[in-house]
Every structure is written in C-alpha cells, then in structure tokens.
Amino acid sequence: MSDSRAVSVRDGMCSPQHRREVGAYALGVLGAADAFRFEEHLEGCPLCAGGVVELGGVTAVLGRYARLTPPGVEPVARAGPGLVRRATEAVAAGRRRTRRRRLVLGAAAVVLAVGVPFAVPGGGPGTGRWTAVDRGSGMTAVVTAGAREWGADVGLEISGVPEPGVCSLVAVGRDGGEETVATWSSAGPGGEPLRLSGGAALRPGAIGRFEVRTAEGRRLLLLTR
Incomplete structure (x- = not known):
C-alpha cells in the first residue's frame, strides 16, 4: 500500500457508503461503474477488503442454493398479504400480553x-x-x-x-x-x-x-x- 493510500484510510476515507457497498459487491449486484470505483477503494482499504472476504462464504452458500433450486421455482419465497397480516397481528398480540404481564408483575x-x-x-x-x-x-x-x-x-x-x-x-x-x-x-x-x-x-x-x-x-x- 502506498503512503498516500495509507493516509487516506487513516483519515477516514472508508465512508459509511463504502461499508454498505461491501455486501452489494460481494453479492455481485453493483453496477459496472460502481463496482470499478469500489475495487479502486478496496486496494487501499483493508477494512472493506476484509468484509468482502468474510461475506465470501455467504455468497457461496447463496449461489449453491440458487443452483439447486428447481427450474421455474423462485429461490426466495415472497410473503403474501395474508401472511404479512397474520404475522403483524401475532406481533401486536404478543406485545399486548407482554405489557399486561409487566403491569401485573410490576404492580405487586x-x-x-x-x-x-x-x-x-x-x-x-x-x-x-x-x-x-x-x-x-x-x-x-x-x-x-x-x-x-x-x-x-x-x-x-x-x-x-x-x-x-x-x-x-x-x-x-x-x-x-x-x-x-x-x-x-x-x-x-x-x-x-x-x-x-x-x-x-x-x-x-x-x-x-x-x-x-x-x-x-x-x-x-x-x-x-
């Protein structure tokens, strides 16, 4: 790493945007221009480079899952409106029960x-x-x-x-x-x-x-x- 690049990392050139792009780059969903710029950043940022390496295992597992998915089947199921509604109602009911239990236990x-x-x-x-x-x-x-x-x-x-x-x-x-x-x-x-x-x-x-x-x-x- 050159001295200028080392200084840029120490000076905080690894921005929150760069940290968010780590996952997108590892999954291969960055556009060509964004990927090129991010690769330039990776050359001088060990933090982001380490993040890409850590996500390599996850990327491999997701790729294998997609390859094993039968043709015509969505790799990721989309929740229908009925499932979302039931899940929301279950969460709300759980919160009401928790508040009631806390009220009783805190009262006496x-x-x-x-x-x-x-x-x-x-x-x-x-x-x-x-x-x-x-x-x-x-x-x-x-x-x-x-x-x-x-x-x-x-x-x-x-x-x-x-x-x-x-x-x-x-x-x-x-x-x-x-x-x-x-x-x-x-x-x-x-x-x-x-x-x-x-x-x-x-x-x-x-x-x-x-x-x-x-x-x-x-x-x-x-x-x-």
Missing part, C-alpha cells in the same frame, strides 16, 4: 407469609370479597381485592388444602378471561394456614370469581361473592 409481586398478620385491602366502594368453604375436605379461603389504578390489589387467606403440591389462585373475569394472581406450594393436610398477596390487572368489579387450582389445572375450590 406475590409474597408468601406464614404466621404474619394478614393485611388485605381496606373496605370501600372499590373493594370485593370472595369466600368459599368445602365441607367435605375442610378447605376454606377468603379473597379480598381492592381497586388500584393498575387493577386490583389481592389478598388471600387459605387453609385445609387437601393435597400437597403447587397451587394457584386464578381470577376469572366476568367476560371469561383468566389471570393467575398467585402461585404457592401446599404442604397438604395439616399444613398451616397460608396468607398471600398479589396483584391482578382486572379491577374488582370486573372479576366474577376466584378459583384455587392444582398445577394441572384441576379446580380445588370455587370462591364467589
């Missing part, structure tokens, strides 16, 4: 406390209370939910869970939608009463009932107002 993390004074949301027009007693198993539960700007602050007191394992408190909306409020591990019969708190994106007025379920989704208790 589930706290498990045994033998600690149980604090539930205070009374008022935005407060709801759900209770249940299973006379067969002796299982009892009380849920109190207080309205918040982000949804509901939920407190649960439960005792007499008839079997050990992971359990969940699920809020079921009046529209049929469901949301897991809290999850815990039950010791089974003889275990101490549990007191948990959590949060839901649903407001108390929008909650129709609560259910205590096993990890497999089997309902152990139905709580109503």
